[in-house]
Amino acid sequence: MGGKFLFDGRPVPFEEGQTILEAARAAGHYIPHLCWHPDFPPHGSCKLCVVKVGGRHVSSCALPARDGMEVESNTPEINGERRALLQMLFVEGNHFCPSCEKSGNCQLQALAYELDMSSARFAHFYPDRPVDASHPDVLLDFNRCIFCELCVRASRDVDHKGVFALTGRGIRKHLVVNAESGRLADTDFAVSDRAADICPVGVILRKRVGFAVPIGERKYDEAAISSVAMEKGE
Amino acid sequence: MSDSMSLSRVRVATTSLAGCFGCHMSFLDMDERLLELAKVVEFDRSPLTDIKHCGPCDIGLIEGGVCNAENVHVLREFRRNCKTLVAVGACAINGGLPAQRNHLDLGDCLQQVYVKRDGVEEGGVPDDPELPLLLDRVHPIHEVVRVDYFIPGCPPSGDAIWKFLTDLIGGRTPRLPHPLLRFD
Ligand code: SF4
Ligand code: SF4
Ligand code: FES
Numbered sequence: 001m002g003g004k005f006l007f008d009g010r011p012v013p014f015e016e017g018q019t020i021l022e023a024a025r026a027a028g029h030y031i032p033h034l035c036w037h038p039d040f041p042p043h044g045s046c047k048l049c050v051v052k053v054g055g056r057h058v059s060s061c062a063l064p065a066r067d068g069m070e071v072e073s074n075t076p077e078i079n080g081e082r083r084a085l086l087q088m089l090f091v092e093g094n095h096f097c098p099s100c101e102k103s104g105n106c107q108l109q110a111l112a113y114e115l116d117m118s119s120a121r122f123a124h125f126y127p128d129r130p131v132d133a134s135h136p137d138v139l140l141d142f143n144r145c146i147f148c149e150l151c152v153r154a155s156r157d158v159d160h161k162g163v164f165a166l167t168g169r170g171i172r173k174h175l176v177v178n179a180e181s182g183r184l185a186d187t188d189f190a191v192s193d194r195a196a197d198i199c200p201v202g203v204i205l206r207k208r209v210g211f212a213v214p215i216g217e218r219k220y221d222e223a224a225i226s227s228v229a230m231e232k233g234e
Numbered sequence: 235m236s237d238s239m240s241l242s243r244v245r246v247a248t249t250s251l252a253g254c255f256g257c258h259m260s261f262l263d264m265d266e267r268l269l270e271l272a273k274v275v276e277f278d279r280s281p282l283t284d285i286k287h288c289g290p291c292d293i294g295l296i297e298g299g300v301c302n303a304e305n306v307h308v309l310r311e312f313r314r315n316c317k318t319l320v321a322v323g324a325c326a327i328n329g330g331l332p333a334q335r336n337h338l339d340l341g342d343c344l345q346q347v348y349v350k351r352d353g354v355e356e357g358g359v360p361d362d363p364e365l366p367l368l369l370d371r372v373h374p375i376h377e378v379v380r381v382d383y384f385i386p387g388c389p390p391s392g393d394a395i396w397k398f399l400t401d402l403i404g405g406r407t408p409r410l411p412h413p414l415l416r417f418d
Contacts, residue, residue, distance in 0.1 A: 090328070097417035098324050098388035099331055104418065113415050119327045119384035123377055126329075128337035224412050 003067030008074050012065075020060035020071055021049050030226040031073055032082055032111050034089075034200055035148035036061040038233060040157070043149055047085050048111065052078055083115045090120035092171070094127060094143035101210035102202030104218025108146060109201075110225035129174060134185035137207055144202045145175045151204060155195035163189045175203065244403055245291040247278040247316060251305040252332050252372060253298025255281070256389040257323040261295075263392030274403060278315075288315045293402065297322045299329040300373040304366035313379040318402065322395070324388040324417060326375045331388075333372040340370050383408055387416045 002015045007024050014023035019042065021031050034046035042061040051060045052072040060073070072078060089095075089108060097103045129142035147166055155163040163184070167176045179186035189195070196204060215221065220228060228234075250258060258281060264271065279288040288294070294316030300306055313319055324330040335343060349357040375381060385398050394414040401408040 094334070095417075096324070096328070096331055096334060099334075100418070109417055112417070113412055116409070116415070118386055118410070118415070119321065119374075119376070119381075121376070124328060124333075124374065126333065126336040126371070221413065 005069035007071045014065040020063050020065050023065045030230050040153050083117050086112050087120045089146050091122045091124045100202045107200035110220040114225050132184050134183040137191040139205050150198045151195045154198045158194040163187045243276040245278050246275050246293045247288045247291045248280040248295040251298035252301035257297035260389040260392050264396050288312050291316045294319045295322050296326050299325040302366040302368045318382045320383045321375050321381045322385045327384050328374050329372040336371045
């Protein structure tokens with residue numbers, strides 16, 4: 001029943017069943033994450049929440065805390081691994097931030113800033129997946145998807161619509177819309193859906209509101225994601 | 235400036251490949267700090283000087299991705315001559331917005347602009363050997379040569395370039411803290 005573990009050398013209490021990430025956050029320690037969201041069960045795809053426990057690298061969003069664990073998170077080794085994961089996500093998609101409406105409000109970008117990523121280093125894939133602008137209120141740019149399945153989960157479990165899915169294997173994995181035509185307009189998706197607001201990056205975008213927020217006032221302009229996420233409980 | 239002083243100054247070359255010159259404008263946005271810089275730096279080949287080819291340098295600043303054959307030659311010339319080569323701006327780092335042409339067929343692009351476009355008379359894709367051929371894709375510079383440092387931003391701010399250069403020239407590992415680190 002509950003107990004304490006060491007998080008970067010500091011004692012953190014936990015309750016039975018809490019994951020390392022949940023308990024650390026409750027104690028005020030931020031752990032980077034992309035596919036984890038407080039309203040949903042862990043997903044385990046992005047691996048940004050990696051921490052070192054007993055010499056092994058584990059996903060803190062999925063691993064239940066145990067008494068006496070020694071957890072390393074904010075170390076050069078672990079942050080280096082996180083940076084490499086971010087770099088892989090950047091080269092897999094077309095992340096041209098200068099023309100992306102999500103810039104300044106994007107978790108992937110904000111984490112890259114947080115973790116001192118100055119370039120993506122690897123060779124770029126430059127995927128070619130056409131935009132879906134069929135829906136009157138929302139457009140989809142599939143080339144920025146990081147496969148967190150938050151939209152899939154929100155649409156299925158909260159909106160009870162099942163609008164989105166991931167399909168394909170390996171590097172060909174991609175987001176699809178569950179309609180025979182494959183077009184968002186041919187689903188019952190609505191701009192008021194939970195899935196419309198959940199994407200941490202710039203895939204699911206509301207139309208006609210892009211670039212409305214001045215530079216300097218966007219979510220991560222003033223403060224780094226490590227503090228914004230803790231303040232807003234994200 | 236005496237010869238002995240100029241010898242001790244840091245030699246810097248700059249160029250724009252598939253760039254928009256915006257990174258160079260941001261460089262000039264260092265404003266009066268340029269005078270500070272001019273005390274310790276001497277410029278080699280650069281759009282701001284008349285020097286036609288890059289000689290031995292300490293630092294090379296590259297703006298823009300690689301979109302044509304001439305870009306490749308210039309980039310290799312810089313790499314051969316510069317001890318430290320720096321990718322400046324989004325285009326040099328990941329191809330930038332010009333790389334949005336990477337999923338289009340190059341032949342179609344050229345046809346669209348030089349032949350099919352409304353108002354183009356006696357159209358034809360330019361084919362003089364003087365002109366560098368386009369590459370089928372736009373590449374980040376690190377896919378062509380080894381790169382030592384990256385200054386992100388589209389463009390990086392004058393403050394970011396100043397912080398980077400003063401770190402580098404001062405012998406410190408260059409680091410851009412939040413909020414100087416920007417991709418947009
Ligand atoms: S989704 Fe985020 S990281 Fe990708 S281009 Fe947009 S702002 Fe940049
Ligand atoms: S569209 Fe957005 S929310 Fe959905 S899987 Fe891709 S990144 Fe995640
Ligand atoms: S947050 Fe744990 S794997 Fe994505």
